[in-house]
Amino acid sequence: MPSLVTFISYVSEYGVWAxxxxxxxxxxxxxxxxxxxxxxxxxxxxxxxxxYRVSGxxxxxxxxxxxxxxxxxxxxxxxxxxxxxYLPNSIKVLWVESGHGEASSINDSEMLIRLDPAxxxxxxxxxxxxxxxxxxxxxxxxxxINEPLELSMDLNLVKNLLKEIxxxxxxxxxxxxxxxxxxxxxxxxxxWNGKIVEIDERGLFTRLLLVELDKxxxxxxxxxxxxxxxxxxxxxxxxLYKIATKVYGQDVPLDCISKNIKIGVILVGETSKLxxxxxxxxxxxxxxxxxxxxxxxxIITLDKDLLxxxxxxxxxxxxELTKSLDRDIERRFKxxxxxxxxxxxxxxxxxxxxxxxTRYIPRYEIQ
Amino acid sequence: xxxxxxxEIIRAIYHxxxxxxxxxxxxxxxxQRGEIYCDVCGGQIxxxxxxxSAKKSGKFLFCCDKEFCVQxxxxxxxxxxx
Numbered sequence: 001m002p003s004l005v006t007f008i009s010y011v012s013e014y015g016v017w018a019x020x021x022x023x024x025x026x027x028x029x030x031x032x033x034x035x036x037x038x039x040x041x042x043x044x045x046x047x048x049x050x051x052y053r054v055s056g057x058x059x060x061x062x063x064x065x066x067x068x069x070x071x072x073x074x075x076x077x078x079x080x081x082x083x084x085x086y087l088p089n090s091i092k093v094l095w096v097e098s099g100h101g102e103a104s105s106i107n108d109s110e111m112l113i114r115l116d117p118a119x120x121x122x123x124x125x126x127x128x129x130x131x132x133x134x135x136x137x138x139x140x141x142x143x144x145i146n147e148p149l150e151l152s153m154d155l156n157l158v159k160n161l162l163k164e165i166x167x168x169x170x171x172x173x174x175x176x177x178x179x180x181x182x183x184x185x186x187x188x189x190x191x192w193n194g195k196i197v198e199i200d201e202r203g204l205f206t207r208l209l210l211v212e213l214d215k216x217x218x219x220x221x222x223x224x225x226x227x228x229x230x231x232x233x234x235x236x237x238x239x240l241y242k243i244a245t246k247v248y249g250q251d252v253p254l255d256c257i258s259k260n261i262k263i264g265v266i267l268v269g270e271t272s273k274l275x276x277x278x279x280x281x282x283x284x285x286x287x288x289x290x291x292x293x294x295x296x297x298x299i300i301t302l303d304k305d306l307l308x309x310x311x312x313x314x315x316x317x318x319x320e321l322t323k324s325l326d327r328d329i330e331r332r333f334k335x336x337x338x339x340x341x342x343x344x345x346x347x348x349x350x351x352x353x354x355x356x357x358t359r360y361i362p363r364y365e366i367q
Numbered sequence: 368x369x370x371x372x373x374x375e376i377i378r379a380i381y382h383x384x385x386x387x388x389x390x391x392x393x394x395x396x397x398x399q400r401g402e403i404y405c406d407v408c409g410g411q412i413x414x415x416x417x418x419x420s421a422k423k424s425g426k427f428l429f430c431c432d433k434e435f436c437v438q439x440x441x442x443x444x445x446x447x448x449x
Contacts, residue, residue: 058381058383061381062381065379066379089374089375090374090375091374091375091377092374092375092376092377093377093379094376094377094378094379095378095379095380095381095384096378096379096380096381096384096388106378106392106422107422108422108423108424108425109421109422109423109444110378110421110422111377111378111419111420111421111440111441111444112378112379112380112388112419112420112421113377113378113379113380113418113419113437114379114380114381114382114385114417114418114419115379115380115381115382116382117382127418127437128377128379130437130438131377132375132377134441135375135377136375147442150442151438151442154438177434178434178438181434181435182434182435182438185435
């Protein structure tokens with residue numbers, strides 16, 4: 001209502017120019033919607049939903065379900081940290097036509113899912129999120145990991161996707177009817193899930209674990225799956241779990257080195273250390289990682305709340321030092337900076353933290 | 368540069384088309400005789416509780432609408448691959 005009053009006052013003050021500005025704004029918005037497949041699907045869903053409510057026709061219901069589910073999942077997917085290969089792709093729902101000879105059009109290993117009526121749309125969103133995660137994520141390693149670990153990673157991926165959708169009814173349904181019942185089925189799944197949740201809450205599930213698992217799947221492509229491969233993956237998860245649950249002052253391993261995984265983590269979390277000793281200890285740690293011929297080196301910075309007191313001058317100093325650490329790494333070492341992501345995570349005490357993760361790929365010269 | 372996302376096609380069966388689907392794969396009568404079972408929990412599949420199907424080595428796998436069964440069907444496919 002206040003915006004309508006403001007609009008009327010603008011029109012009375014600026015006359016036709018106010019209308020032109022509004023019209024241009026609307027056209028700009030419409031062009032953006034039309035050019036954006038997922039946003040336009042969301043609008044189509046609204047239209048077909050209204051048509052279905054009025055007519056009750058199956059065609060309208062099918063179009064509503066397909067457009068609604070795909071637009072909601074795809075728009076949520078775009079908000080997740082990566083948009084390329086580590087997470088599930090975007091989705092397109094295609095109805096099985098059920099005509100004569102349909103059986104021959106179904107590919108081997110392809111899953112067909114019966115969706116519920118439009119009134120149970122939350123369930124449809126979860127079913128398709130599940131199917132999407134299973135079909136497109138953890139590619140190349142599903143045959144190596146055991147079922148409890150696979151289930152716990154899938155559950156957390158689906159949970160992250162549903163969180164981004166931002167509909168509490170969908171999340172409630174998922175937790176009540178899927179997440180908890182699956183965990184209740186097996187102690188091993190609960191155990192793995194506990195670790196994945198801790199890693200995820202520190203922001204390291206999608207930004208580090210999935211990145212490294214994707215790289216791992218490329219390393220082992222074409223090789224026979226083995227118990228040793230499963231151990232490499234489980235060791236990586238244990239390594240990240242120890243970092244995720246590390247408490248102030250506790251020493252945990254910061255390198256994970258096996259046949260196909262060689263990663264190092266440098267934690268910039270002890271503010272007093274950075275402020276007192278400067279960036280040299282972190283540069284030394286980076287040099288040490290390079291000597292070990294690691295393939296990926298991550299710098300994880302946790303800031304602000306770790307300062308203990310809201311001293312803005314010290315905080316500014318801390319921020320400047322982290323920036324100079326990044327500059328010095330790029331200047332001194334032969335590395336490629338793969339990505340730098342800022343995010344907010346929850347620490348082991350449940351406090352929200354500003355964080356940043358940077359992945360560096362060293363360039364080693366072949367002797 | 369804006370990255371164009373790859374679309375993953377997921378095939379879905381409309382809730383009113385379940386009988387047509389079984390007919391199209393030649394199993395409607397078997398279903399009506401109560402001879403199709405969930406490949407995960409072993410329960411009888413009906414038009415009402417059918418949730419998902421997958422084809423593996425020319426054979427159809429089915430699962431009922433229990434959450435656990437849907438989760439496990441994908442693993443069943445993986446087991447068959449190995």
